[in-house]
Amino acid sequence: MGRYDFRPLRVRQTAKALFDTKRNASLPCWYDTIGNIPPSETLARPILRAPRPKGGKKPSRMFQPLPIHHPEDKLRSEFFGDHPWELARPRILVEDSGNDAKGYDWSKIVQPGKQLDGESVVQRQMWLMKHKQYPKAKAYDVARREFYQHRHLEEIRQRVAKEEALSTGAYFGKGPLEIGMELEDRTWESWKAWAERQIEDEQQTRAQMFSGPQDELSAPELEEALEEVQPAVSELKEAQPASGGPALHP
Amino acid sequence: MIIRHFALRHGRRVLARNFQPRRFLSSEVDAIEASAENSTKQLQSLKSELNPHVPAPAASIDPETHATSPSTQITSSLAEQYHLFKQQQKLTGKLGSDISPHYQPHTLLNHPPSPANVTLELLLASEAHQGHATSLWNPANARYIHGVRQGIHIISLDVTAAHLRRAAKVVQEVSKRGGIVLFVGTRDGQDRAVVRAAELAKGYHLFERWIPGSITNGQQILGRCQTKVVNEKDEVVPGFEEQLYERPVLKPDLVVCMNPMENYVLLHECALNNIPTIGVIDTNADPTWVTYPIPANDDSLRCIQVIAGVLGRAGQAGQKQRLDAAERGDITYRPAKGLRIPGEDENKDSFPEVDAEVRKILHEKESLENADDLADKPGTAANYESDGRMVHVTS
Structure with missing residues (x-):
């Protein structure tokens, strides 16, 4: 067979051979048509570049199409x-009639x-x-x-x-700044949700790690403790140094 | 200057709107009762202002007759309305800009060009000249290539036009002889062009996928498709249903392929079964796959519409020639063999000259054609879809 399949080009010859050998009872309806309008020559490679007189290009280039140049x-x-x-x-590239440039x-x-x-x-x-x-x-x-x-x-x-x-009242949609602000707001909100989730998780893990007795005072206990401490503080003669933070834990 | 512009632009609107003076913080504040009274007054005045502009309620529709009730029907007669319309047209018809003739995509489908109207300008405008990148080329197409421009091959349009006319002639002749023409375009967007071409040429179309083996293994794939017998004027002749069961599956007589690169299997099957093919060959396709190549850009839908339209028009001309000949009493095709006129004696079958006799009778009375309605096959050949068009059996 070789590389190329020439059966499509030789349909007429094949039909004739099949008819002659009585494989087919009759010739196909296109037999005369293809005889009158034969397919064009194929696989012919015309010389597209005139060879240079001296040296120069490779001979194989002779069969390659030439580049098109315009002034x-x-x-x-x-x-x-x-x-x-x-x-x-x-840019609009669609041609109307193909003769657009002539007008x-x-x-x-x-x-x-x-x-x-x-x-x-x-x-x-x-x-x-x-x-x-x-x-x-x-x-x-x-x-x-x-x-x-x-x-x-x-x-x-x-x-x-x-x-x-x-x-006159036209509206051309949102501007780039508005769209940008919207995107930023959306990102900020999603970050906020993420951060809250993170904080919650962290608190939970911390609570799990610390398993000792909870020593935080309830409100009545705290008041009681304050009452106990207050007279002692007011009895002091010196001014109180401003030491930040509560010193109330019993 | 700014004030003048402002007055020009906004003056009318501002005057038209009878706006209320703004109330500032420094202004006196009414007592609550007074302000409530004010607002009710405003509401009433607004209501009275709006009421005359409220459109008349739409006429209610009678659910049974789907007509508006008679009391609300338009009183003016049709002639009056027409006169009004004409008057309006006369007044406003010449307003606006004048649109010069321009490309409208639907015209290529509605009014495809005939082979005589193929010009190089038309092919150029439909981008038939643009090939593929030079590195993708198939050197067998060197004959059709005009040159290299910006890295792509340019197909020479005179060659395209010549090959297109030749292919159109083939389609016309095959349709004239009553052959089955199958138009294939399986790329996105090619469906309408292909369907339109098949409609014009009274052929068949395929736009989804070629089921491999539809020709080489047709008995299995298309075996259950409905066929019918028509006479030379394309009228269905009933009574042949039982005889058509045993007949072999129909094969196309000509295949027109818009995208050969994707349909190698189809073209190979056609080659195996000795069926001529026409194909749009771009610079990267192999021209030996088809019998009649048309070198053109197969990626441009506009180009495909032009080519399919031209071939469809050619098929239409061929069909017209065939039907005209039938009117005159000439039959341009070979009638189907092996069909008996229904109701005739069955034991005639044993006589050797039965074929000839049937043919003779057919010539005298009505010549038989076998029609294949491939659309009725469920599932496998859904894309064959034809609207009951008739096809002639030549085998």
């Missing part, structure tokens, strides 16, 4: 190298139906270099400044729209 690739990498956060902005006119940087982004700068720069014969750096500066201006206006529009919405 705006360099401009794009330059712009996004200078403005890396432009890549973090959300754009890059004599202006703003296009109806396309959001303003780094790609606009690159295309505008290309247009300036091609139609106004600007040098690359000048075209970049012009396109960049237009981009900054429109981005600035866009931000103002967004801010005003938000203010208007808020003033």
Whole structure:
């Protein structure tokens, strides 16, 4: 058999052989169809890279696909190298008809139906270099400044729209600070519950470890003891030194 | 300036609200009786203010007739309502922004493109050109690859379009000859495209899992599926039920697979049983698994919808050709063998020319087709699901 299975490609020959040897009573319904519309050639590897005249690349590379380059690739990498956060902005990648780019006119940087982004700068720069014969750096500066201006206006529009919405009663949900405070409160409460549990456990183990008689005084006993001590204290002539803590245990 | 803005923004609302002056700590405090009296007065005035705005209670619904009671039914006639609606439309129709035509995902399912409408732009927009990372490629696909871009292979769209048209032609011819076409797409999200294609082509669909052995061991797996006999106009002919019990299980005549990487078993079974296959071959798939590869991106649902829609449309055209021919009295397929007209003498069976005679009768009266309703098999072949579509036996 070898590595490849060519049975799918040879269905017609197989059907013919089966019919000729009377294994099958009739030919399948697709027999003529596949005869008229044969499958394409497969496993053929065309030469995709012209071999270099002298030395250079390995001959096996001749059958590998070539990388695709466009003139705006360099401009794009330059712009996004200078403005890396432009890549973090959300972008619509869905094509409408596949001909979307044909409706754009890059004599202006703003296009109806396309959001303003780094790609606009690159295309505008290309247009300036091609139609106004600007040098690359000048075209970049012009396109960049237009981009900054429109981005600035866009931000103002967004801010005003938000203010208007808020003033007419819109609610945009909780802010980051509120959410943060809520999370902190929740963590604090859970810590509190945990700490109370810990204290309880500790008290229980302590009570279990100490098995001697409990010598704490009840309230009437304590009063009795106080009454016993008080005259003795008041009889003393000297001022009492402030020795903290109760000295009342009998 | 701030005050002016404030007046602009809030002025109307503030004026509209007849607010009470705030009571400060320093202000005089009423006696309790006085304040209670005040509050009752306020309540009454509020009530009188609110009452005219209370909407009329909704009409009660009669539980038996499910209609509102006649006293509360809308008095204005339908024509008046329509005129009102038209007037409103005239007033407000031109307001708002104009939406230019744009991509709507459902249109590919509701109105799939026909093979003549396949353009490179359509394939580009549906991301048919994006292959896999260059390290994952199968070198057998080198013919279909246009180049390398940002680490992935780009499939050349002209090759895709050519192969898609060729596959559509095959589907059309097989449907015209009354073959069984099975559409398979077992990845998430491919189900609707596959079902729609089968609906158009009057074929079958599979979107859950290929039960291994459904072709090679079909008698065990699909043996209990219901089959039926239809004539050339796809009308069911009753009376063949007993004869259909002994017939072998039906096999597809053409299998269209949207994700060959996951369905190797299916394609292998087709190869073993000499069934031609059509498959969407991405740059990491092996094109020798299928008879007719369509090099395209099998990970994009939009691309799968385009391809399934095109093939479904082709099948629809083939079915239409077959039914038109049947109207004219031509039969484009080979009628089923070994079926007796119900009610005929059984001992005719012993005659050697019975097949030919049955065929002759069939040609004269009604040609028989055997239909397989695979959906009725419980459990094992639930995913075969077809809504009673008819299929022709050619064996």
